[in-house]
Amino acid sequence: MKRFILIILGFILFISCEDVIEVELPENDTRLVVNGVIRVDENQEFLPIEIAVSESSSFFDENTVASLKSAIIYYGTPNADAPEILERGGISNLAEVEPGSGIWVPDPSFDSDQRIRVSSIEEGDVFQLILETENEQFFATTTYVKSVPIDSLEQGDETLFSGDETEVIVTFTDPGESNDFYLLDLDFGEFLVTEDEFYQGQTFVFSYFYDNELAINTSSVVNISLLGVDEQFYNYMNQIIVQSGGDQGPFQTPAATVRGNIINVTGIDNDEVVDNVERSDNFALGYFAIVEEYTDSITITNNEEN
Numbered sequence: 001m002k003r004f005i006l007i008i009l010g011f012i013l014f015i016s017c018e019d020v021i022e023v024e025l026p027e028n029d030t031r032l033v034v035n036g037v038i039r040v041d042e043n044q045e046f047l048p049i050e051i052a053v054s055e056s057s058s059f060f061d062e063n064t065v066a067s068l069k070s071a072i073i074y075y076g077t078p079n080a081d082a083p084e085i086l087e088r089g090g091i092s093n094l095a096e097v098e099p100g101s102g103i104w105v106p107d108p109s110f111d112s113d114q115r116i117r118v119s120s121i122e123e124g125d126v127f128q129l130i131l132e133t134e135n136e137q138f139f140a141t142t143t144y145v146k147s148v149p150i151d152s153l154e155q156g157d158e159t160l161f162s163g164d165e166t167e168v169i170v171t172f173t174d175p176g177e178s179n180d181f182y183l184l185d186l187d188f189g190e191f192l193v194t195e196d197e198f199y200q201g202q203t204f205v206f207s208y209f210y211d212n213e214l215a216i217n218t219s220s221v222v223n224i225s226l227l228g229v230d231e232q233f234y235n236y237m238n239q240i241i242v243q244s245g246g247d248q249g250p251f252q253t254p255a256a257t258v259r260g261n262i263i264n265v266t267g268i269d270n271d272e273v274v275d276n277v278e279r280s281d282n283f284a285l286g287y288f289a290i291v292e293e294y295t296d297s298i299t300i301t302n303n304e305e306n
């Protein structure tokens with residue numbers, strides 16, 4: 001009996017010695033987060049402009065909707081002698097779809113049509129985005145980049161490590177007229193970047209392997225998109241993919257800060273001198289881009305059915 005009492009007392013003493021450790025997580029500065037990648041289907045009449053804005057938050061919290069005073073897109077063809085001057089273009093004033101939604105689209109309340117016709121834009125046209133909050137102004141510029149169609153999608157029978165992956169073989173042909181960069185949206189939040197350094201002007205064939213736990217265990221349709229991007233967007237997405245490990249979308253707050261092309265120009269007349277001031281680290285997260293997209297689909301069959 002004495003031995004049993006000693007064991008009980010020892011157990012109680014052990015529990016009472018446990019300390020609660022409070023871990024202080026680093027507090028990051030709140031940043032504007034912009035999802036401004038606009039995918040262009042040249043068969044559509046109007047550019048599907050939709051800019052989503054939010055604010056980054058603490059480690060465990062979700063991003064919150066950001067409040068803007070205005071959002072404007074300028075667009076046109078750069079003047080040959082003065083590239084900063086845009087010709088043959090116009091302006092699109094944006095408005096929030098619903099108050100507090102954080103989604104901004106061409107404002108339908110203006111007398112003139114604020115929507116941009118796809119037939120009016122050409123590869124190389126420049127788009128400038130200006131976002132204004134209560135106290136700050138942000139600026140981004142991008143060039144319209146075209147893509148190429150997907151030649152074919154096929155389901156393969158190869159696997160990688162677990163033997164339970166699904167192989168999809170993607171084929172497309174690079175035009176070979178310039179150095180081209182591509183972003184592949186492989187569905188399920190999976191992205192991949194590639195450049196034509198080793199297949200310029202040739203047909204490129206590669207396999208992508210889906211983890212069946214992530215993707216599909218039964219017959220399912222997979223939608224794959226091929227986007228043309230410039231080198232800056234290619235580098236940005238490559239960093240995002242490496243950091244996220246493919247587990248998060250490209251416009252969530254990454255593990256480490258990846259700088260996009262949206263800069264803080266509050267009180268600055270010339271965006272080219274933004275790094276010459278003491279607030280060069282005050283920038284927004286996310287990206288603004290106008291890119292052509294080609295999409296194709298494949299119906300995946302469960303390997304056990306093959």
